[in-house]
Amino acid sequence: MPPKLRLEASEFDPVGEPLKGFRPPTLLEILKLRNFYKNQDFNLKNRDLAEKVYPETLALWQKVHCSLPLRTKASIINQLIEHFTKIDKCRQGRANVHLLAGVRSSLKKVFNFTTCRCKLPEVLCKKASCEKNPEEHNHIFCCCPQNKIPESERVYLKALLDEDGPSDKYMFGAVDKEETRKGQNKNKRIEKIQIRSRDDLSDQFVQLEGCDNYIENDNSSDFKKKLPFNYNTLKLPTVAMEADRGHGSDTFVASIVNATLIDLGLLTKDNQDIVVTRHKIRTARKIKREEMRKKK
Incomplete structure (x- = not known):
């Protein structure tokens, strides 16, 4: 019996080939x-x-x-x-x-990878003080309940999904190297800030190594990985006022606050969400100074 051969290429069985170009594929x-x-x-x-x-x-x-x-x-x-x-x-x-x-x-349509399912409706703007070009008084909205499309990308995405992208001014071309470079630099800055904050927290813990009910001094590489990263939303107006009155440094005041929390049993090895860093003290002092200046 002869082997089965593939059917002739047709509308629903095109010739196989890898992806080409830079735009999202249909x-x-x-x-x-x-x-x-x-x-x-x-x-x-x-x-x-x-x-x-x-x-x-x-x-x-x-x-x-x-x-x-x-x-x-x-x-x-x-x-x-x-x-x-x-x-x-x-x-x-x-x-x-x-x-x-x-x-x-x-x-013929682009296969949509985004979470948007509202088809990005276009609404006519009737405000004379609109910031947009007077000839383009239409606004594109994303009606999705969550994970909305950024405003800067709605025009491009709508044109692409409406079959206009591959053939008009909104066609996706090669990668924008300048914007890519800016995005990479921004990510590097954020990463440096996170590393700096993690190092400050580790310094605070090492300074408090003498407390028996806390943790022992650990210089291993795994020590920093165990540090907390939950955002502390505590307001410290009284601490900030007393820090300015006593002319203490941010690091010294943060060490005293953390030591007090440990003695009270609020700051433990299992509960480290309320750790106070020098950045927290500095921000609280700025806010308190601004409040005092407004009262005068």
């Missing part, structure tokens, strides 16, 4: 990528193919903008499997007229 381009992997191994099922397609498609979406809220991997893979199943039915001639029409229209 469902037809994802289908070509699926056939590309299927030609390498005919034993792969739709779930296996969806898991192979997912990383490359996700990488293109992440290049668009890092602030776009994207769906979970399981949700995207399940939707890809659903599309692949419908396309296979159309290719095998087991689909009705309505399914054929739906699949044909979806093949």
